[in-house]
Amino acid sequence: MLGVKHNQHRWRNSVDNVTLATIERGAKRLAVAWKKDMESPNRYPLSTSIQLVEFQDLLRKSRRNLTGSEVWRRPRPPKTFADLVPDATIKVIYEDQNQERYKDAIKRATLGFAAGLAAWQKISRAAEGAYVSEYYGIEFTPKPRVHFLHRNLLLAVAASEELRDLSPVGVAEFLDDNCPCGKSHQPDAIRELKKRFLESRSEKH
Numbered sequence: 001m002l003g004v005k006h007n008q009h010r011w012r013n014s015v016d017n018v019t020l021a022t023i024e025r026g027a028k029r030l031a032v033a034w035k036k037d038m039e040s041p042n043r044y045p046l047s048t049s050i051q052l053v054e055f056q057d058l059l060r061k062s063r064r065n066l067t068g069s070e071v072w073r074r075p076r077p078p079k080t081f082a083d084l085v086p087d088a089t090i091k092v093i094y095e096d097q098n099q100e101r102y103k104d105a106i107k108r109a110t111l112g113f114a115a116g117l118a119a120w121q122k123i124s125r126a127a128e129g130a131y132v133s134e135y136y137g138i139e140f141t142p143k144p145r146v147h148f149l150h151r152n153l154l155l156a157v158a159a160s161e162e163l164r165d166l167s168p169v170g171v172a173e174f175l176d177d178n179c180p181c182g183k184s185h186q187p188d189a190i191r192e193l194k195k196r197f198l199e200s201r202s203e204k205h
Helices: 010-014 017-037 046-060 087-097 102-109 113-136 148-159 168-178 187-197
Strands: none
Touching: 010 168, 017 046, 017 168, 046 148, 087 102, 087 113, 102 113, 148 168, 148 187, 168 187
């Protein structure tokens, strides 16, 4: 795997052999998808996005697509704004474009004045991107600006009962083994990502 360091496989002790084989297969497919998407780096990484959804579903050990098909399924016929542009799609695009959770931006938008208006403007831009994605095609989705691979792999870890309680060190080692970016992953950066995009959890390791 890319970026693997010596004796940095401790996360493997948290999963059984079946899950380990699943992760290894998913990581290989993800690497192929990422390489393909990087041939057109200015476009939305569609192949990688599909593989990340699959990766999350596999680790969840359920075919309930909580963040996958729901995000890209167009409601028919739309009767409200939420039907026209699903909130789940706005959330995905917002968090691909900004260094905070969508739910936190919604809270900030209620403040009014400068802070509230700034949050609303970012949410509005995400809603526009969601509309384009829903009605023109996923390939027209705005290119992610922040932590696309790492945030989604972190969500995959959080979806796994065996891996969700890994410490930032453990998650960094998991990413070193499975992330196709080819870079070393730092626990401090992982800690910050968890803080921004996941609900706080007790850390065991």
